[in-house]
Amino acid sequence: MATRNLDQELDTLRADLGKIRDDIASLARTLGDAATAEAKAGGARINEAAHAAKDRAQRFAESARTQGEDSIAALEERIEQNPITSILVAFGVGLVIGKLLDR
Template identity: 45%
Template sequence: MADRILDKELDTLKNDLGTLRDDVASLSRLLAKKGGAKIDNALADGKARVQAGIGAVEGQVTAHPLASLLVAFGAGILLARLTGNQQR
């Protein structure tokens, strides 16, 4: 008699654990989808910011070509000195 009750309780526990496992799997899939959506949104926002920055730089280069050339030349010299690629 006690064995049947124990077996019944054990079967109930197994069913409950199976349900819990399924619920955790569903929750994991849901969280993965939400996390992926957040990453996609952040990536799209980053791309938009980069495009806006490129547009701003292009506008400044178009508006001030000589100054842009001098800045690029100066940056090249500075980079050469910092990396040790100096010709003497």
């Protein structure tokens, strides 16, 4: 009779261990799914930030290009308005650079 109780308890213990094993496997799958979802969300946030940074860089490059073109146009206009002064300034700058390079 004691052997029968012991056998029943062992069977119950085996069944409980099987349930625990199944619960642990289910928990591992759930944690894996949650980690995958979080990684995907993080990737999406990084992608959005990279896209925003690219847009800002493009706007900055366009602004710099526009300012550069405006500066060149203003310089050309000043040269056209004062051609002799421009030639003398260019000659002076060339002379100074030539002297510096001779050393």
